[in-house]
Amino acid sequence: MKWCRFQSENKSAYGIIEEDTVVEVSGTPFGRYTKTADIYPLSSVKLLVPVIPPTFYAAGINYPEHMTWAAHMRGEEPVLPKKADIGYRAINALIPHEKPIIIPKDATDLVQYEGELVIVIGRTCKKVSKEEALDYVLGYTIGNDVSERSWQRSDRTMWRAKNTDTFKPMGPWIVTDLDPDKIHVKITLSGRLVGKYDVKTAIFGVRHYISEMSQYLTLVPGDVIWMGTDGANENMKDGDVVEIEASDIGVLRNPVVRER
């Protein structure tokens, strides 16, 4: 099943995508819902960020090649993380599929994509095992963890580096009933393949993160967990288009614009 959020006249609504159409839904995928009689061509609707999460979680360092690359960029040797220590991102930075990533005037050229699988939590959970973890997932979407690397080094926190407005594209929709271990991610920059990896190569997988986090905190419907990226990243410049493709989900595409 494919869930989206979209602009319907002056309000936002959830919808179910069936082939090339969106069926407007009354309610949400997290509770009771009914299909309405309003059906739109998918190509005609303005997609929104598929969910506004109560808490926006992100695994920072979770794939071996990316970790090694990032450590070498800092002039350090890579140290494998021992625990699934989750991090946070911010709501203000979220933008949907097709909306431009705006590079601020005072950013350096080191503004880079990170293509990621995103887990969307469907049911409240606390202290669940790895075996049960996927029962609490509604589905999966795609995220681009845009990062300004000079700020990532200079600031005490990642507030500007990762949470500047427009730095968190997420979408285009949420797909349910997938096996996360079978998902393959491909990243293209203005049509050129710049990265690819298998989600199953993550240091800590989806089940592990959900189980470990839930030992201390309650995950609630709509919470998202961005799973990290693999490989090296390149800079994005004004006029570029970045596409993150995840098999069985779709393509998250955003143009890049530098503020003048």
Add this chain to the structure above:
Amino acid sequence: MKWCRFQSENKSAYGIIEEDTVVEVSGTPFGRYTKTADIYPLSSVKLLVPVIPPTFYAAGINYPEHMTWAAHMRGEEPVLPKKADIGYRAINALIPHEKPIIIPKDATDLVQYEGELVIVIGRTCKKVSKEEALDYVLGYTIGNDVSERSWQRSDRTMWRAKNTDTFKPMGPWIVTDLDPDKIHVKITLSGRLVGKYDVKTAIFGVRHYISEMSQYLTLVPGDVIWMGTDGANENMKDGDVVEIEASDIGVLRNPVVRER
């Protein structure tokens, strides 16, 4: 004006506190609202966290004595922060006035309070000056940034140390039209005064944080910014009651319970 959120039958509602009563409101303090005819004695209502923030911001290191104390605890010399680099906390951890802080079974004894002033944003803002900053504030409330110090040292992020369920008491209500520079904070642990400071001694003040953050990100109605704490902290143990008092706002009180 004093705004609260409270349990009204099976739903939550905003209310305006007038002397010893709560007037139920239709709408929110962030938009249009009208007072209803439903008025309750303040002592009879169950207060909720006064706002569920879209993004939950927190200044980590923002008062000189606390910074010096924390650096010495780590065996380091204090280094004054050069910039107002904001951090993040998580929604799952929020609890209202009077609800118990639960120390997990596997936490050490190093679970400590941090009494803080909390800014509640009232209007959307981006790229505002220090002079304009307070125009975007709805009001002020109180926060207790409960922290498990061993996890704060051992984990790569602050997820468990600061965001374990119940570790973020906030309330009891929001007071508008205050001068933040005149607010004085007092912390008592089971009736014993354990800390006090003036908000105006912060390294970076309320106006500075709002202005700096807004250069890169959009602050929206309901966002909260926790301003940090001053001084040394002590451990809280099972059976303690911790009270954070902020002049002209009130007292945020929470009992402490260790999970068995």
